[in-house]
Amino acid sequence: MEALLDIRELQTHFQTEAGVLRAVDGVSLRVREGETVCIVGESGCGKSMTAMSVLGLVEGPSGKVAGGEVRFGGRDLLRMSRQELRTLRGHELSMIFQEPMSSLNPVLTIGRQIAEPLREHLRLGRKEAMRRAVELIREVGISRPEQIADAYPHELSGGMLQRVMIAIAVSCKPKLLIADEPTTALDVTIQAQILDLLRGLQAKSGMALLLITHDLGVVAEMADYVIVMYAGKVVEEGEVERLFREPRHPYTQGLLRSKPVLGQVREELYSIPGQVPNPLELGAGCAFADRCEFAMDRCRRQEPPLAPVGSDQQAACWLHGKEG
């Protein structure tokens, strides 16, 4: 079966004074219908930019998608006209963001902001769209939907606003919802509710979910398939249980070791030594080599390709590569 979203060798670059910054450098990934794929990685590893590139929301003029292919439902999003892409956005392909507090327009009512994509994409009339908006507010688990529809964003809490963002995103029944750190700005109890809501909506509508997060707890709870990114590249990917049980890339291993485990008492939580490299100063070798406890000479000379390591799992590391 062809994947719903098929990203191949995506390159997203930013022109900076110090040179070209490869925010996304040859990322390939697939999301099948109804599936949940998580992209994990530290801040600045290019996971958000991958999502923005898919939607065509990379901010010009300094940033632009420089190469690759993004196929969605069989069509290449990167070669579409802006107009065509716009009719897909918020319709078949929608996105929610990290900061619900600032992601809604402060001077428009909640109802109007939910109604907008309905009017734009489904061509509903004003009244019909507002009626549907109230229904959507109820569907995302907010009580008193009629009053909320007339409220402004500053009158709602962060968790409620993220629910509203989700209502906007699912309003036109998208095939794929991209959620960029949807729970990071919320407090822990609300986080679980938002994830539950996403799972519930997914079960009802069968939409696929591309979830971007740095939180491995979220990954374990939500993902079918995991993609680990480091410095603009995919370093490991695999089916979630395999990857958590048998991480093959030293970076993934480090990430999993630095996650606190309930009931386990440790003096100090493990952290990967060193820092994320400056993306402008990447050499020829593996970007993780300087922080890797297994680094070999070869790692600094030559970049390891992403290669299969067992079934349903790939890693970009010379430890597992073919000899020679």
Added chain:
Amino acid sequence: MSTYLIRRLSYMLLILLAASFLIFALYALTPGDFISGNIKLTPERKAELRMIYGLDQPLLDRYLTWMGNALRGDFGISLAQQKPVLTLFQDYIWNSFLLAAVSTFFTWLLAVVIGVLAAYRQYSWFDSLVMVLIFAAMSIPSFFIGLFLIKIFAVDLHWLPPGGMTTTGSNAEGWAYVLEVADHMALPAAVMTLLGLGSLTRYFRSNMIDVIKQDYIRTARAKGLPERKVLFTHALRNALLPAITLVGFELPALFGGSLIIESIFNWPGIGQLYMKSFGLRDYPLLMGFTMFIAVLTVVGTLLSDLLYRIADPRVNL
């Protein structure tokens, strides 16, 4: 809301009272008056006139008399024109208002459109060109640009009249009169627009640049809204909010007339009357006018606060 209004209105009264004293004191302490400037009068006649006008009284008494009359709606009689000050305002202010209203309308319209487009295409050739032209327009003094346009369009090309509000000796009525006034207004309105355009365009451009970077603009795009809606529904409303403060300042500007432009184009407005009266030390008129501007300023500030409440749901008075 009503407690807010009551509090605001009582503040306004206090401010205006203080302003009235300041205005009166400043004019009273300015050397020279309407009588001292007239060299044909003998010293005895001058003293006699001063007594008639009450100028020999102590400052505080004179202020109280003036204020007492003003509160009853009587701002006295213009010494030079021998007409009640308020009647003169009636005659001149609407001419000023007409000119200011037309040019304010065009200034805001153009500033919003150019500012939004320049911000949207920040650092493009269009943006750079706009910035250069705006700096040029802001740097050229009004008297120069006014005279320059008169030279080109009135003297050389004979397209537009050089000044005045109607053609001398004209008895046009109805539409013919409207057209005649519009014809005379074209040049002064254009100069006024040009002068105000620069700062306002820069203001809207920078507001818009800030707003375009906001997360909710990204959300609007992610929803698949057309750019036109993203810019004019989502961005512009937020970019216009801080401009409400300026609306308050526009109120005195609308009625206050323009000293220089009205003089250059011989427009029979309050600005020109004010200039003339100043030379003659026609204090009742000058004080009345300054007080009038003070009232408009205070009312304008209140108006902009109330507008904020309507336009920005986060503001609660």
